[in-house]
Amino acid sequence: MKAVLEGSHAVSEAVRMARVAVMSAYPITPQTHIVEALSEYCADGTMDARFICVESEHSAMAAVIGAASGGVRTFTATSSHGLALMHELLHWASAARLPIVMAEVNRALGPGWNIWMDQTDSLAQRDTGWIQLYCEDGQEALDTTLQAFRLAEAVNLPVMVVLDAFFLSHTYEPVDVPDQAAVDRFLPPLDPRIKLDYGDICAMSQMAPPGVYMEMRRDIQKGFERVPGAFAETEAAFADVFGRGYGVMEAVACDDAETILVLTGTAAGTGRQVIDALRAEGEKVGMLKLKMFRPFPVREIRSVLGGAQKVAVVDRNFSFGASGIFAQEIRAALYNGKSHPPVFGYIAGLGGRDVTVDTLETIYRMTRERETPEAESVWVGLN
């Protein structure tokens, strides 16, 4: 059924239909609408679930880790400083191999205080062992949240579904909300591999001395190596029921493209328009929309970008002392490939500044006019 939904509510609808059993969260703008809807569903009986209101995001993640250790489906949502406060528990969730799903609304970190769109919060958590999936619109947010549960439970790793603050979280769009029966066909009840069992006493998360710790870390990476296959299986099952899919990335007009723009989140929606307009002018330009950031899809990146003459990465984030984070990762992915076109890094749209059609056209023209990048990062649209 088509409904006009806010991006936040596309996520909460998916969580409702995923039959999550325990949720916990602490309010933070711009995430709050997600959990507000869910707490209402818990209270009025729409969901047979428990919602734990806690005193901080640190406690929220601790609570869902506890609940997931009991072998039930869990969810939380946060943003910005809330995610930063969770940092310790993010490592814990993944190393405990718990299939927790979290919606993370990309928002800038302070100071100065800023509640608007910026990707540095989620990208700063890249080493915590969470699968990260970035969404372009409301439909993708709903679908990805449903997929996240199946994927997390297939590989016993937590998944972060990432949405742009306001541009996605607070924007109303027509979204196809599936029937519960169809969702149930796609997403069977959780059959936990890790759970506290009344009949079988076990010790969780005990001391791991040097003789075993390294193997445990290697096992987490083995889990990540299974993600591409598990994600493809998840997408295939999703397409069977709903007829839609996204892939770990989407290449738009890249086959004969000389220059490829790499975009994420809602900027990819703007990118589609820019590619159409530039193609109409005869420009050989394509777009790579990156959805999966962890694990980083190195093979697919090489296969799409390796054939281009130039790559322009638009980062709505920054790693101080280095460069845009997506650009760093893409440079690293291409380095050991057969061909590596120059990677032009652009910083745009931090702290809620819009990335418009003009911004992207400017970036394209700056890239086209130069043989090689003038710097690791070029900041676009500064006042």
Place this chain on the structure above:
Amino acid sequence: MAIRDFLRERFFPHMWCPGCGHGIVLNNMLRAIQTLGMSKNEIAMVSGIGCSSRISGYVDFHTLHTIHGRALAFATGLKMSMPELNVIVPMGDGDALSIGGNHFIHACRRNIAMTALVMNNRIYGMTGGQFSPLSGYGTLATTAPYTNIDHGFDVVDLAISAGATFVARTTTYHAKQMADIIREAIIHDGFSVVEIMTQCPTYFGRKNKLGDASNMMEWMKDITTPVGSKAKEENPDLIERGIFVQKELPEYCSEYNKVIERAMKGRS
């Protein structure tokens, strides 16, 4: 110095909703400071996040607008590095008692000289009316549409048992008392806690059908009584307001200096 000179008028109009009690707190805090004759340079205000914390933007003191829940921790660091500053820490329910609850009890215990203003509107206003640790059992909130089952803290009892050496409660209805209490709290040489019951007509009032801002202020008049009043004996449900604790105990920064003296054994 005129009250207006304490304000950063370029940041006005303020962002508080019509009828919000936080403006009354701002007003009476400034009146208290005015009667003390302090200069702007002697005062530092450290706030966290939430409607209450925006107060630090509106006053022309040294101001730090910090992280949610951590205002007291930042303030402790500031006070230790610049002990001559009068540090005032305005907080809401979340900053003081939920995400920042741990810092609150330890600041009370440490007895470091600063003034914590707990602006208790019993709700998380800025994020849309979720219940807080001060909402209380049986209240309604965005996250408690069928009544809240969490019991609330009593800020005064908590501060006293955690060791604060100045503990008081007032309301936005009792504006004159508020200014007097804040004045006493600022000059107290130790950790001062002032709970200020304030109205959030937008969320707490609306959700709990308490009427408009003036109705809520009348209500705060009706449910409170001066400390030790006869009315309290007759009606134990009344909430006492006034000064509960005002005692001298060794203050942290002074004690710290004594530790240095002992360790240095007279050397400099």
